[in-house]
Amino acid sequence: MKDILLKTASSESVIHCGSGSFERYTQKYVGKQIFVITDSNVCSIYKNLLVKTFGNYKDYVIPAGEESKNPENLLKILEAMLGSGMRRNCYVIALGGGVVGDIAGLAASLYMRGTHLIQMPTTLLAQVDSSVGGKTAVDMNGVKNVIGAFYQPEEVIADPLFLKTLPDRELRCGLGEIVKYGALNKDILNKLLKTDDLFSFDFLSEIIYDCIAHKTEVVKHDEHDLNGLRKSLNLGHTTGHALELYHGEKSHGEYVLIGMLFELYIAQKLGVCAAQYAEKLKKLIFSVINEIPSFADIASAAEYALHDKKNNDDKISLIVPVSEGECTEIKLGLSQYTNYLIACSKELKGE
Ligand SMILES: NC(=O)c1ccc[n+]([C@@H]2O[C@H](COP(=O)([O-])OP(=O)(O)OC[C@H]3O[C@@H](n4cnc5c(N)ncnc54)[C@H](O)[C@@H]3O)[C@@H](O)[C@H]2O)c1
Ligand SMILES: [Zn+2]
Secondary structure, eight states: OEEEEEEOSSOEEEEEESTTHHHHHHGGGTTSOEEEEEEHHHHHHHHHHHHHHHSSOEEEEEOSSGGGOSHHHHHHHHHHHHHTTOOTTOEEEEEESHHHHHHHHHHHHHGGGOOEEEEEEOSHHIIIIITSSOEEEEEETTEEEEEEEEOOOSEEEEOGGGGGGOOHHHHHHHHHHHHHHHHHOHHHHHHHHHOSOTTOHHHHHHHHHHHHHHHHHHHHHOTTSOSSTGGGGGTTHHHHHHHHHHTOOSOHHHHHHHHHHHHHHHHHHTTSSOHHHHHHHHHHHHTTOOOOOOOTTHHHHHHHHHTOTTOSSSSEEEEEEEETTEEEEEEEOHHHHHHHHHHHHHHHHTO
């Protein structure tokens, strides 16, 4: 077990990583006023563990899935908290993936202007990414994360125990983000290249700590996404997200990896990323995803990238790998970007 401290101008989060951290660090909440927010899948698997750990607690269970991350459920959670007599000093525990973490974090920030918040991420993606850094949100009218707040959890308990019940698709999803960290951090990259099994429980248990350590360093210096540093965490995401919106059949992390492939192609064509390094990253990407969908009308997907909220002008902003541990931002007009996507798509299909 290892701890990481995330100290920002206004708050302090302690992040406990490793096997055994759930059992060890939940003990202090026993007897406190606890409100657990979780989803239907996690509840059905871990209800007994919750009862055994906390004894008496109140909870609210949202249906599993991104569609639950909405203002209606946010209000239902707040009503349930009020209805069950939660005080301002209660402990909101978010036990689940990023969906639960995001909506529970926002509920905790709003209820009586802010309660204690403990994130207990149960997906690989939530452990390496969403539970850390204080971004909370719900979606509205089809727009992702449009209502939200920065609200740091006091504690994050990232115990790989939960990965044992995670479906393969969700592991792949988390690995997408882990490979992204590899493109941002030399040490993570070397570990990823060295292991003979990216999916092994022991390997993942170790790399989760490295990814969180990387993210906390970034968040420390750009908590509110203002100076461009935090933007680096969006590597692969502009194209990945556009393909996700357009195609929508694979997991988010797999689209991040496919987005990285396209963006690597662009970075190479522009002479920003050397071929040898790009090949290393590509090999890694293909060790997580086994096939690239054939995108019939990739030009339509490209248009989604134009509406990405990270663009602050009419250009498409991409964070691309340069060399080990280094990335940069490039900006492209829509037609140039579309042409690159079409050319790369043809190359991937072997045309
Ligand atoms: N706040 C941030 O900084 C941040 C960063 C990245 C992503 N996100 C958000 O995170 C969300 C995606 O998170 P996610 O990928 O964890 O999805 P998710 O929360 O929907 O979980 C994926 C699936 O796994 C199930 N599940 C969770 N834990 C399980 C376990 N231990 N065993 C078996 N099944 C389990 C869930 O019920 C769900 O069906 C998105 O809404 C995204 O916007 C937020
Ligand atoms: Zn992501």
